[in-house]
Amino acid sequence: MDPQIEQALYDGMQHETERRGPPEDFSELPLIPAGRYTDPAFLALEQKHLWQGSWLYALHADELPRPGSFHLWDKTGSPIVIVRGKDGEIRAFYNACAHRGAPLVEERQGDRKGFFCRYHGWSYGLDGRLVAVRESRDFPDFDKTCHGLTPVRCERWGNWVFINENPDAQPLLEHLAPIVAQCEGLQVDPLRHIASDSFPVACNVKVLLDAFLETYHLKSIHPQTVDRFLDSRGTFVELWPHGHSVMATPHRNPDWSDPGAEGMPEIASTARIHREQNVSYNAYPNLVFPPSATGIPILTFWPNGPRDMIVDVHWFAPEAAQGHELWPTRIGNFARILEEDTQFAPNIQKSVEAKGFRGMFVSYAERRIYAWHEELDRRIGAENIPPELRIEPRLEDHVRSA
Numbered sequence: 001m002d003p004q005i006e007q008a009l010y011d012g013m014q015h016e017t018e019r020r021g022p023p024e025d026f027s028e029l030p031l032i033p034a035g036r037y038t039d040p041a042f043l044a045l046e047q048k049h050l051w052q053g054s055w056l057y058a059l060h061a062d063e064l065p066r067p068g069s070f071h072l073w074d075k076t077g078s079p080i081v082i083v084r085g086k087d088g089e090i091r092a093f094y095n096a097c098a099h100r101g102a103p104l105v106e107e108r109q110g111d112r113k114g115f116f117c118r119y120h121g122w123s124y125g126l127d128g129r130l131v132a133v134r135e136s137r138d139f140p141d142f143d144k145t146c147h148g149l150t151p152v153r154c155e156r157w158g159n160w161v162f163i164n165e166n167p168d169a170q171p172l173l174e175h176l177a178p179i180v181a182q183c184e185g186l187q188v189d190p191l192r193h194i195a196s197d198s199f200p201v202a203c204n205v206k207v208l209l210d211a212f213l214e215t216y217h218l219k220s221i222h223p224q225t226v227d228r229f230l231d232s233r234g235t236f237v238e239l240w241p242h243g244h245s246v247m248a249t250p251h252r253n254p255d256w257s258d259p260g261a262e263g264m265p266e267i268a269s270t271a272r273i274h275r276e277q278n279v280s281y282n283a284y285p286n287l288v289f290p291p292s293a294t295g296i297p298i299l300t301f302w303p304n305g306p307r308d309m310i311v312d313v314h315w316f317a318p319e320a321a322q323g324h325e326l327w328p329t330r331i332g333n334f335a336r337i338l339e340e341d342t343q344f345a346p347n348i349q350k351s352v353e354a355k356g357f358r359g360m361f362v363s364y365a366e367r368r369i370y371a372w373h374e375e376l377d378r379r380i381g382a383e384n385i386p387p388e389l390r391i392e393p394r395l396e397d398h399v400r401s402a
Contacts, residue, residue: 001182001271009248009273012236017250022364027394029370031359035389036373037204037352040306042389047303049380050285051076053166055175057287057300058082060316061159062193064090068111068126075302078165080152081105081115085126092154092163093128098147115149124149158188160298178240178400179281185269186291192322194295194315195331201342203349205286205309206372209301210360211341212280212288213368215249221340229256230278237368239399243284243375245368250277258292260330265320266293282368284375295321297334307349313338371395 036042058073059082070083072095079095081104095103102119105112114131115124121134128149133139153164155172157180162172173180201208211217215232234250254276270293273279280290286301295317302310315331317324351357362369373391382390 001185001273005182006271006273009236009238009246009277009279012238013234013248013250013277016236017231017234025397026364026367029362029367029394030392031361032370032373032391033359033389034352034357037206037349037360038306039389042385043204043303043306045380045384046376047077049384050376051303052078053164053169053379054285055155055162055164055169055172055283056285057283057298057314058092058154058161058163060193060314061090061156061161063109066111068113069109070105070112071109072105072107073163076163076165079103080163081149082154082161082163083112083126087127090154090156090161091126091128092152093149094152096150097122098130098149099133104149159191159193160188175242176244176283179244179246179283182246182271182279183281183291185267185271186274186296187267187269188296188316190319191267191296191316192319194317194322194327196312196314197331197335198310198312199338199342200304200308200310202308202346204307204352205301205303207348207352208309208311208342208345209286209288209372210366210369211345212299212301213245213247213282213372214362214366215247216363216365221344222337225337225340229253232365235365237365239368239371239395241399241401243282243372245282245284245371246279247282247368248273248277248279258294258330260326260333261292261294262326264294264324264326264330265318267318282372284372295330299338311338311342367395367398371399 059071063071064084067084067086070081073080073082080092081095082092084090095105097104097117099120099122102117104115104117114126123132125131128151130144130147153167153169155162157172215235218227218230218232229251230249231252236248238246274291275293278290280288282288287298289296289298295315298314300312304310374393374395377385377391
């Protein structure tokens with residue numbers, strides 16, 4: 001990490017610890033309408049303009065170990081096959097035969113030499129090319145090169161594979177530029193996939209995601225865990241273009257280290273602030289990760305309807321850490337903290353749906369939540385959103401240019 005950027009994070013935490021109120025140029029934020037958390041029609045707008053048009057974490061390259069290894073991915077509602085080709089490249093295609101749309105794979109994952117449609121027998125290579133057509137005599141002047149599988153944008157940050165259904169999207173690494181720059185020392189390329197798990201939660205995806213965009217709740221929700229070692233009064237926030245943001249929170253004890261990771265292999269070049277403090281990044285819209293020298297948990301939040309969602313947790317670490325005896329304890333401790341975050345979410349959802357609840361009131365310390373919604377409206381287009389559900393732009397002047 002650039003020393004000036006790192007020092008700015010330390011200075012920001014110190015300033016937050018000492019401040020007596022919000023900055024003079026910060027005005028009270030309007031309510032975030034409750035309907036954005038309950039209205040199926042608004043979720044449909046999100047699905048079309050956000051989830052099907054954003055760079056989204058899909059998997060780690062380790063999960064496709066061999067040529068022909070594939071994974072069926074459908075987090076956005078569109079079934080997509082991610083596959084490693086014979087040339088080692090990872091590609092993505094819609095899981096639909098170019099003939100009449102039948103699925104090419106039905107298992108969640110596996111290995112194939114190619115893709116074969118069980119409906120009418122068309123077959124494709126791992127690179128998406130149409131290889132053979134049954135009864136080709138009935139398709140005169142048919143050019144197979146024009147009827148391959150429909151590709152989906154698939155790019156990598158190290159071995160982290162991202163998907164984007166928008167063919168005109170900005171390249172991934174340009175899109176994530178401020179996050180990639182701050183995480184340079186983490187050496188994400190050689191990190192190995194350690195474990196993954198999924199947790200269904202009965203709430204709108206934004207109800208739970210909001211909790212990971214602020215630390216105001218630590219004293220109430222995590223009194224015996226996170227709040228014992230993090231000082232939420234010192235949380236420093238920086239907002240970036242495209243909805244990305246960072247949140248740096250100081251440890252109460254400067255010499256604190258995670259006892260659950262004591263002695264585990266480390267990423268040698270990890271930045272000092274990632275070793276000594278808690279820094280959490282949000283790669284918009286749904287990826288949250290607090291890196292450390294001994295490993296990185298990535299959390300991704302997915303809608304599963306207006307009142308249901310799934311949070312996935314993925315762990316990555318240096319190769320030398322694979323199979324380490326402390327992983328079960330470390331992953332279990334993290335799951336306990338996640339359970340503390342999810343415990344109230346279903347009841348919050350019920351309360352948000354009550355007729356008397358008008359909307360979410362967020363403070364200066366919670367402004368990442370409001371900024372998240374501002375970016376959502378930019379992507380949907382204010383003209384496409386019912387007036388009663390729109391967000392008034394307030395934080396544009398607080399976004400730091402990348």
